[in-house]
Amino acid sequence: MEASIGMATIKAAILGFGTVGQGIYHILNEKRDELRDKLGIELEVAKILVRDTTRERVPGTAHLLTDSIDDVLSVKGIQVVFEAIVNEEPAYSYLKKAVEHKCHVVTANKVMFAKRGLELQELAKQNGVFVGYEATTAGGVPVIKTMKNILLVNDVTRIQGILNGTSNYILTKMRAEGWTFDEALQEAQNLGYAEADPYNDISGQDAFKKLMILSALAFGEQPDWADVEVIGIDGITSEQVKEATEQGLRYRHVAEVERLSDGKIIAKVGPMVVDKEHPLYPIDDVFNAVTMETNYIGTLTLVGPGAGMYPTASVMVEDYAEIIGKRAGFVVTI
Amino acid sequence: MEASIGMATIKAAILGFGTVGQGIYHILNEKRDELRDKLGIELEVAKILVRDTTRERVPGTAHLLTDSIDDVLSVKGIQVVFEAIVNEEPAYSYLKKAVEHKCHVVTANKVMFAKRGLELQELAKQNGVFVGYEATTAGGVPVIKTMKNILLVNDVTRIQGILNGTSNYILTKMRAEGWTFDEALQEAQNLGYAEADPYNDISGQDAFKKLMILSALAFGEQPDWADVEVIGIDGITSEQVKEATEQGLRYRHVAEVERLSDGKIIAKVGPMVVDKEHPLYPIDDVFNAVTMETNYIGTLTLVGPGAGMYPTASVMVEDYAEIIGKRAGFVVTI
CATH class of the missing domain: 3.40.50.720 (NAD(P)-binding Rossmann-like Domain)
Known part of the structure; x- marks a missing residue:
């Protein structure tokens, strides 16, 4: 040097x-x-x-x-x-x-x-x-760097993830503490996870934006935003969470994007119910997780804190x- | 260019x-x-x-x-x-x-x-x-690259992981299929996961070597090899696996290394029983997982195929x- x-x-x-x-x-x-x-x-x-x-x-x-x-x-x-x-x-x-x-x-x-x-x-x-x-x-999850590196050799075909820490925190507390949606949201705001206006987080719009960034990186393009169904967690009731828990299942808010063999890119954002064999099952609190499917490496998952100073x-x-x-x-x- | x-x-x-x-x-x-x-x-x-x-x-x-x-x-x-x-x-x-x-x-x-x-x-x-x-x-899990990048800004204090795909495959099949250790090992060899001489895999020596590589990267040094307890999976019986499964628990073969506040590095390799809240619980088959604890980012986990051409x-x-x-x-x- x-x-x-x-x-x-x-x-x-x-x-x-x-x-x-x-x-x-x-x-x-x-x-x-x-x-x-x-x-x-x-x-x-x-x-x-x-x-x-x-x-x-x-x-x-x-x-x-x-x-x-x-x-x-x-x-x-x-x-x-x-x-x-x-x-x-x-x-x-x-x-x-x-x-x-x-x-x-x-x-x-x-x-x-x-x-x-x-x-x-x-x-x-x-x-x-x-x-x-x-x-x-x-x-804090280095998904961009990891994907850039993987793309030097691999093609990425599909990405699935928990991309909004606030939503995951709320769903976790509704399940583990039995709180209502409003109670969990209030606590997320108290802890500084959610903004005073929590619209972007709970409507799925925040996860959607991040998914579009991943799509641009993985595929060089994004789907038409108007074609992507985006559902937040604000429609999930305490009863639904309780019922899922009794069946050993958990609500997760999942964003996914995929490139089909004809080149078309499809994406969606919304709640999903997963069982204990699913990789997203143990991802609690403000943690984020991103799974990418690639041709040579196979499936790679990164998990870490999705928010915080x-x-x-x-x-x-x-x-x-x-x-x-x-x-x-x-x-x-x- | x-x-x-x-x-x-x-x-x-x-x-x-x-x-x-x-x-x-x-x-x-x-x-x-x-x-x-x-x-x-x-x-x-x-x-x-x-x-x-x-x-x-x-x-x-x-x-x-x-x-x-x-x-x-x-x-x-x-x-x-x-x-x-x-x-x-x-x-x-x-x-x-x-x-x-x-x-x-x-x-x-x-x-x-x-x-x-x-x-x-x-x-x-x-x-x-x-x-x-x-x-x-x-x-295929890019743990070296990710850790190098993280170390530019963060200190890593502890690393824990499933580092041997063959051991994890055997433990998975003993639980999910009810196979004996020998049956699972045989199938791992048939599939090309385990070598003809499976000693390094099932004794924990392979996981130990990988752990030492991670220690050198994270801490700039390794513990004295003679001080590290290394236990393989070859002592785990079908009965033990069955008993754990009945309690909702799973055997994992885990390698971990930590730098204590006095600078001393301690490491161990051996079987561990984890419950469904543990991040290593859903890591089945030949998958590997590495968790690193850092000062700014917090805890980061990478999961992916631990072997294969x-x-x-x-x-x-x-x-x-x-x-x-x-x-x-x-x-x-x-």
Whole structure:
């Protein structure tokens, strides 16, 4: 490793400073020495973009706050942008600007990425930069990286998974604690799993967006969104859960997408009842699971925490570490 | 991508032409066009090293056979060596020579790698080449790659897994079919899962070797081998399996390694009885599963086929694709 590359300082910005954005900030600080040792790079968080710059959420960050993407991109030597904003806009416009400014981007924004991901990746390719999006799907479970690697040699034919931690948490508590849907939802909100407006989680829309991201990766395209049946968990009653439990069965909220032999892609999202032999049977609480069927390897399943500050932020920093490794022409192996 | 790099021909050799070696050959042939399109590289299998060069195992390969490693390394422009031999020697000596010849190596040899892996990796580093060893552990399950990536940001504190497909197959059949140990072993041998001499599988030694490879990766070191209790499945009776089943429990053969807060590494390998809430409960047949506990992400589990020609060969070709991507300073993202 050349010393000049080795000890370069890389400037980063964080867009959005909620749970995930703060998690990134904490991990980058905690891991500063180690990232320097492992990747030979000094990392500096140079700007944090928020809507309200008068509110310092983490002590010592007030001087980094801005509400202007132009301000962020005017930082001399800015090279990577972490984005943890909700919704398509202004996130997409910000990342487009960043990519055109030759910045690598790492995003956790599934709503934006499901719709604009292929476009953003194409733009990044044209600009010679990378897009990390591991955090958009299944939280801390490295499904994107694993699938990219598998796709180097295998074809993926079918993907099935529990992709929404909040729904799985609610279904788990209805079964294990005998709570009603409303009680379980309330507790999920208390614990910070569900948003104040839980619509996206419980309607299946969140799982649907993640499934579309996986479809784009596995098959290079998505089914027509209007053709996909999306059913949430909000119609499941305590009685139904009780009845399933008495029969040794469990409700799971499952998203699946498949490419048929004629090339057509079909997808659906909805509740499913599984028995104890099913791989999704023991996946409780906020855990996510993704199963992919491939031609050479066979069936591969990944299970891990589907939400949370540190799992999500961690995979974003891993995306960053991977990008840095690629740019230097090496990845540190241990 | 530069055209000159883009269309280079890379010459490869395969050492050992049993199940896995043949799997590599088939995949490289089947994927030739795709690997060229995705990685911009033309791949040629230039030599196949076997003990008996008079026996052509795959039609059209007779002219490639040799029993001399010097013959392999004398091929002009040889760049990568796939190794699928059993036992430490002559495999280690061959790979040492290959690495000193500036060849990348990709190995499936767990016995060799458990003992000499750290040494081989150090030698590779000195020679500026890479060692791929995904196939040494858990067959088609990409546990090495996933852990390497996680370790860029996380610490791993504990690893637990089903690492021997044959043992898991035998335990599954004793429970589900009511077979005796001997009947299940016989069928595992008929299906090609177990070797003619099944000692390594059923004694726990195979799982132990894989566990030591994971320990070296996660912690940079292994416990003293003499301190690790290794118990196989050969002492489990039909009666014990029946009794467990009646109680809703299942036997699993589990390998685990942990780093304590004082830095000491402890490991053990042996049978375990698990209930239906345990993540290893539904892992039947030749499937492997590996659970890793990390500080930021939490607990991550990978499940997939632990043996077989194509799963194992596939991850070796993925190792190769990854190495090629690194050497060219990029990895193709999809």
